[in-house]
Amino acid sequence: MMTTTIxxxxxxxxxxxxxxxxxxxxxxxxxxxxxxxxxxxLNFEGYTPEASSDISYKIPELPEGVxxxxxxxxxxxxxxxxxxxxxxxxxxxxxxKFTALHRANVKGGLFVYVPxxxxxxxxxxxxxxxxxxxxxxxxxxxxxxxxxxxxxVLDRFASANEVDASLCIAxxxxxxxxxxxxxxxxxxxxxxxxxxxQVNGTEVGRDAHATAFTLNTGSKWARNEAISMMTGxxxxxxxxxxxxxxxxxxxxxxxxxxxxxxxxxxxxxxxNTLYGTSRTVFSGLILVDEGAHYTDAYQTxxxxxxxxxxxxxxxxxxxxxxxxxxxxHGSTSSSISDEEIFYLxxxxxxxxxxxxxxxxxxxxxxxxxxxxxxxxxxxxxAIDRKFASx
Amino acid sequence: MSAExxxxxxxxxxxxxxxxxxDFHFPENHKYDAGVGLSAxxxxxxxDVKDDPDWVRQFRLKAYDTFLSKPMPTNWATEDLNNIHxxxxxxxxxxxxxxxxxxxDVPDEVLETFERxxxxxxxRAFLAGVEAQYDSETAYSSVKEELEKDGVIFVNxxxxxxxxxxxxxxxxxxxxxxxxxxxxxxxxxxxSGGSFIYIPKGLKVKHPLQAYFRINSENFGQFERTLIxxxxxxxxxxxxxxxxxxxxxxxxxxxxxxxxAMKGAKIQYVxxxxxxxxxxxxxxKRGLAHEDAEVRWIDCNIGSRLTMKxxxxxxxxxxxxxxxxxxxxxxxxxxxxxxxxxxxxADNTSSNVVSxxxxxxxxxxxxxxxxxxxxxxxxCKNNTECDALMIxxxxxxxxxxxxxxxxxxxxxxxxxxxxxxxxxxxxxxQQRGISEAAAMSLAVNGFINxxxxxxxxxxxxxxxxxxxxxxxxxxx
Numbered sequence: 001m002m003t004t005t006i007x008x009x010x011x012x013x014x015x016x017x018x019x020x021x022x023x024x025x026x027x028x029x030x031x032x033x034x035x036x037x038x039x040x041x042l043n044f045e046g047y048t049p050e051a052s053s054d055i056s057y058k059i060p061e062l063p064e065g066v067x068x069x070x071x072x073x074x075x076x077x078x079x080x081x082x083x084x085x086x087x088x089x090x091x092x093x094x095x096x097k098f099t100a101l102h103r104a105n106v107k108g109g110l111f112v113y114v115p116x117x118x119x120x121x122x123x124x125x126x127x128x129x130x131x132x133x134x135x136x137x138x139x140x141x142x143x144x145x146x147x148x149x150x151x152x153v154l155d156r157f158a159s160a161n162e163v164d165a166s167l168c169i170a171x172x173x174x175x176x177x178x179x180x181x182x183x184x185x186x187x188x189x190x191x192x193x194x195x196x197x198q199v200n201g202t203e204v205g206r207d208a209h210a211t212a213f214t215l216n217t218g219s220k221w222a223r224n225e226a227i228s229m230m231t232g233x234x235x236x237x238x239x240x241x242x243x244x245x246x247x248x249x250x251x252x253x254x255x256x257x258x259x260x261x262x263x264x265x266x267x268x269x270x271x272n273t274l275y276g277t278s279r280t281v282f283s284g285l286i287l288v289d290e291g292a293h294y295t296d297a298y299q300t301x302x303x304x305x306x307x308x309x310x311x312x313x314x315x316x317x318x319x320x321x322x323x324x325x326x327x328x329h330g331s332t333s334s335s336i337s338d339e340e341i342f343y344l345x346x347x348x349x350x351x352x353x354x355x356x357x358x359x360x361x362x363x364x365x366x367x368x369x370x371x372x373x374x375x376x377x378x379x380x381x382a383i384d385r386k387f388a389s390x
Numbered sequence: 391m392s393a394e395x396x397x398x399x400x401x402x403x404x405x406x407x408x409x410x411x412x413d414f415h416f417p418e419n420h421k422y423d424a425g426v427g428l429s430a431x432x433x434x435x436x437x438d439v440k441d442d443p444d445w446v447r448q449f450r451l452k453a454y455d456t457f458l459s460k461p462m463p464t465n466w467a468t469e470d471l472n473n474i475h476x477x478x479x480x481x482x483x484x485x486x487x488x489x490x491x492x493x494x495d496v497p498d499e500v501l502e503t504f505e506r507x508x509x510x511x512x513x514r515a516f517l518a519g520v521e522a523q524y525d526s527e528t529a530y531s532s533v534k535e536e537l538e539k540d541g542v543i544f545v546n547x548x549x550x551x552x553x554x555x556x557x558x559x560x561x562x563x564x565x566x567x568x569x570x571x572x573x574x575x576x577x578x579x580x581x582s583g584g585s586f587i588y589i590p591k592g593l594k595v596k597h598p599l600q601a602y603f604r605i606n607s608e609n610f611g612q613f614e615r616t617l618i619x620x621x622x623x624x625x626x627x628x629x630x631x632x633x634x635x636x637x638x639x640x641x642x643x644x645x646x647x648x649x650x651a652m653k654g655a656k657i658q659y660v661x662x663x664x665x666x667x668x669x670x671x672x673x674x675k676r677g678l679a680h681e682d683a684e685v686r687w688i689d690c691n692i693g694s695r696l697t698m699k700x701x702x703x704x705x706x707x708x709x710x711x712x713x714x715x716x717x718x719x720x721x722x723x724x725x726x727x728x729x730x731x732x733x734x735x736a737d738n739t740s741s742n743v744v745s746x747x748x749x750x751x752x753x754x755x756x757x758x759x760x761x762x763x764x765x766x767x768x769x770c771k772n773n774t775e776c777d778a779l780m781i782x783x784x785x786x787x788x789x790x791x792x793x794x795x796x797x798x799x800x801x802x803x804x805x806x807x808x809x810x811x812x813x814x815x816x817x818x819x820q821q822r823g824i825s826e827a828a829a830m831s832l833a834v835n836g837f838i839n840x841x842x843x844x845x846x847x848x849x850x851x852x853x854x855x856x857x858x859x860x861x862x863x864x865x866x
Contacts, residue, residue, distance in 0.1 A: 032466045036794070290784065305798035309765070314793040320808050323783035327808040331791070335798035 006072075007079040017103035024097040033094030036281045036313040037252050041195055041221040044167050050135035053108035053128065054160070060122030066151075067113040068124060071140050074111030081113060085144050085175050089201050093225040093254040098197050102138050102169045109140035109170075112153060114180075116146035123152040123183075123375050130168055130190065131160035141172040145180035145208070152183035152372050156382075158218070159191035166194045173201050176208035178232065183211040185375050187382045189218040192247070196222040202239075204264075206232025213370050215379050216243040216251050217386035227256040230264035230292075239268040240366045242379075244359075244386045245278035245310075255284040257299065259292040262322075268299040271366050273359050274310035275390055283315040286329065290321045299329035304362050306335070306355070360387055427477045430454060433579055436482045440548055440582065443555070453568045453578030460572040468725060470696050474670055479642050481580045481613070537595070543588040544599060547615045550586025557588050561619055565648035565678045565704070573698075574674040577613050577646040584614030584645065589624035589655075598627040598660070598846055616647040620655035620683075627658040629846065642670050643694075649677035651685050653707065658686045662849060664693035664856070667723055671697040676731070679739075681707030688844050690717040691726050692856060700758060702731030705739035712741040715844050717853075719860055720753030720785075729758035729791075730774075734800075738769040745776040746838050749785035750860065759791040763800050774804040779811065779837050781830070781861070831861045 026042060027034045059068055067078060075082050091099040110126050130137045143153055157168055168190065176182040188196055196219045204210045216222050228237040243251045257266040272280045282301040303312035314331040336358050344354035360383065367379050425432065433454050437447040462471050537544055543554055550558045568578040589595060620626050630647075643665065651657045657677060665671055671694040677685030687701035703712025714730035732741035747755035757776045778787040789806045811833040819829035835842075835854055842850045 030465050035792070293783070303795065305795065305800075308797040308799060310798065311765070311794065311796040313795075314791070314804070316789070316791060316804065316806070318778075318787070318789040318806060318808060320778070320780065320787045321784070323780060323785070324810055325780070325808055327806075329789070329804075329806050331793055331802075331804040333793065333795040333800065333802045335800075 006075060007083075009083055010075050010079065014104050014106075017100045021097055021100040021104055024100060026097065027094055031094060033254060033283075035283070035315070037094075037223075038221060038250055041223075041250070044136065044195075047134045047136050047167055049105045049107065050130065050132060050137050050166075053137060053139065054131060055108050055129075055139070056127045057110070058125040058127075060120065060124065062120060063118050065115040065118055066120060067111065069111050071106065071109035071111050071142070074142075078111070078113070081144075082111060082142065085142060085173060087171065087173060089173075089203070089227070089229070091199055091201075091225065092227060093199075093256055095197055095199050095223065095225055098169050099171055099199050102140070102171045102199075105136070105138045106140045106171075107138050110142070110153065110155075112143045112151060114145045114149035114151045116177075117148045118146070119150040120152075123154050123372055125154045125156070125378075127156045127158070128168070129158050129160050130166045130194070131164065132166065133164040135164075135166045137166065137168045137170075139168070139170050141170070141184070143173070143182060143184060144175045144177070145182045146177045148179040149177065150181040152185070152375060154185045154187070154375050154378060156187040156189065156378075157196065158189045159194055162191045163193060164191070166190070167196070168194065169197045171199045171201075174203065174210055174212065176202070176204045176210040178205045179207045180205070181209045183370065183372060183375070185213040185215075185370060185379065187215045187379060188222060189382060189385075191218060192220050192249070194219050198222070198224045200224070200226040202226070202228040202237060204228065204230050204232070204235035204237050207234035208232065209236045209238075211238040211240065211370060213240040213366070213379070214242075215382055216241070216245070217382060220248065221250045221252070223252045223254075225254045227258065228266055229258040229260055230266060231260050233261050233263045235261065235264045237266040238369060239266065240369055241270040242363050242366045242383070243271070243280060244273045244275070244363055244383065245280060246275035246386075246390050248277055250279045252281040253283070255282075255299075257284070257286045257297055259286070259288045259295045259297060259322075262291065262293045262295065264292065265296045266298070269366050269369065270301045271304070271363055272302070272312060273304045273306060273363050274312060275306045277309040277311075279311040279313075281313045281315075282331070283317070284329065285317040285319060286327055288320045288322045288325050288327065292322045293324045295322060295325045295327070297325070297327045301331045302362075303331075303333040304335065304359060305333060306359060356387060360384075426480055428454070428479070428481055428580070432481055436580060436582065439482070443552065445559075446551060449563070449568075450579050453575050456569045457572060457575035457579055460569070460575055462572060467698060468696065468727065470725065471670075474642055482582060537599075540593055540595075541590040542593065542595065543586065545586050547584040547586045547617065548582065550617065554586065554588065557619065558586060558617065561648065561650050562617055563648075565650060565676050566646055566674050570674060573644045573672040574646050577615060577644050577674070581613045581615035581646065584616040584647075585618070585628075586616070587618040587626065587628065589620045589626045591621040592623040594625040595627070598629050600629045612643050614645045616645070617650075618648070618657060618659070619650045620652060620657050622652045623654045624652070625656040627660065627846070629660040629849070630662075641668055643672070645673045645675075647673070647675040649685055651677060651679045651683035653680045654682045655680070656684045658688060659701075660688045660845060660849065661690065662845075662853065663689075663691045663697065666693060667695050667721075669694045671699065673697070673699040675699065676702040676704065677712070679703055679705050679707065679710035679712060681736075682709050683707060684711040684713070686713040686715070687730075688715045689728065690845070690853060691728055692719045692860065693724075694726075695723065696725045696727065698727045700729040700731050700760075702733065703741060704733045704735055705741065706735050708736045708738055710736060710739045712739075714743045714745070715841055716743075716745040717838050717841050718745070718747040718755050719857060720747070720749050720755040721860055722751035722753055725754045725756070727756040727758060729756075729760075731760045732762065732772055734761075734763045734767060734770040734772070737767050739767075740771040742772070743774040743776070744841060746779070746841055747776070747787060748779045748781065748834055748837070748857075749787050750781045752782075752784050752786070754786040754788070756788040757790065757806070761791070761793045761802060761804075763795045763797075763802065765796040767797065768799045770800040772800075772802040774802075776806040777837070778806070778808045779834065780808065781811065781834070827862065831858045834861055
């Protein structure tokens, strides 16, 4: 059944969410999920939801049966399908209050549904441009792949100008059905007055392969929360991020690899290249449920300290409740060694250029694993823009 | 995942049995018994009995307020902490008045373990609680005399704060402030027992010091307080606990251990913890390393129901070094929540953490660590390795490190791995006629072998035997 107006379940859920938002307390120092976090950034008094959103869609030719619509239209036209997948899981990494606010105000975004055995070859590209001072954007991206389906989506967030302070609370739900391939990539290039909260929830079904990638180069403060839940045997999740903070930028990243089924894989690689007095927080957890035997889970966070004034915090965590598990995590923080610089200088490259080259090479490692040429090209262009600005 | 608050049957059984025994073991006729529960009166009582100087009494009372004001750290730690009933605990039983127990009351498995570990007869009586005091005078008096000749102070903490106030007081509570955490505050309020050690400048103590050496003193208190000061260039190794299981009726142990290594000094602190499996062992341990000094914690946790212990080193002087070597073995009904805290506070300081944990049956082992390298320091290094071995399908292991690095002149690395004893490895050994259980035991001993060798000789031999014992029945 199709409806042409906003379904009542959606309106009701928005009202409920507003109630949840009001009822939940603000995160405090005591919350483990906000350890090392900067709670001052959570003050957005005087901010209002944006009146209209400026979103452009670049949608390739789509095979039959694929639904690809702006989020509100999808709610109207495919209400039942959206209801089935929309924000079904709790935000477990500290931002429950803000995902409730998102739910109450969700506006703009994308809904993609790829039916069984259908492959979308070219990536779907969405560009959000946030304009106006003290505005909050609430874009939602919901991607569902059927059995053996394939799709990749790129979301880019940018500001209309360099002066308006805005806030973006983006939530994305990725549901990879059996044997499907789902790839989702975010490029965050907001201006240096703005803030971003991005909450990702990925569910990976039997033999499915999900890839989620985030690039942070913009905003004065960004918080990324990513949960990947492996629910079927043979599920594989790649969680990737590349962040290049400079000046006084702060990035706060929390991840959760949840293995709920046996014979599942997850592989996380977060790379931070820190300039100026920037600051990063990485907190990752691998949870292997009881009975999720034969799990392989890896988690790596690498921090490249480009200047003496930068600060990196890492909290790589493991919780293992099953047997026959291969898990490892690693976190390193270091700077470029003199040998590396010397090697390049010996080949006639100036020290500044050598440092830039090494930092670039370091950052790009996570990009290579996205596995889509077009998206990789766009991400690398954004990385180059950032390095050119430093 | 089920909350920790629900105790499995084994644990429950263990606790219940002990409660009944507890009644038996604490008859009414104690001369110095602070009674059950904690209040300002209890603390005044302890101070009266111990004849504390006034500053100590004030210190205790202030700590008691701090204890009350601090919440339980259940926002990050296990909910099991809520099972500690502070009102049911005895905070002080006077020296020499400790309950006597009959051999008949000591569980068979404890006796069997003594037998198999080859614990000397004399020690057994003490460990089992049949004797309140381990009589070591004959064995160690010559060592003690020698130490005194060299100017070493080695007394219990009560004596330390009275007789040696000028050395004791400047450092007491300075490495671990009262308000560090709820349990350090509790200890500061009710402490008794523990050691005070001062090693004079340049003296390298040849023999490891043990609490055993001290005679006629409160031993292994519930709330022991230890302070060790190694003056410039001095070296000392201190050993606490022993490998044999200690049968205990008191269910809360909360010690505070402070180490101060002056310029160029070296302190090694060895702990082997094997409390019985009804004990909450919540310990705060920290060392302060001045210029060129070194503090090493060598820590092995086998017993207790819940251990929370994160030995730390504050590297305050240039080129100071901190190290934590940790082995934890968690069997069914046990949670070993251990780790390390490395605070770099000067240039060119380096720290190393190596932690190996083994989870057997339904046991849970947790590594929790913190590495802090603040701004404007140069050349700090940290290496953290934590490896976990899981023996059975329902064993659990967690790792929660936190690493803060500011600036680009430091190197930190953290690595953790979780693994099982592979089927191939067991098959290889079984092929050569070794039973599955023995093969498993060999594999586990291999896993921790390089750390066990850090322990003093007699400890490492016993440790290996003990681990073999713990592993029994876990396979097949």
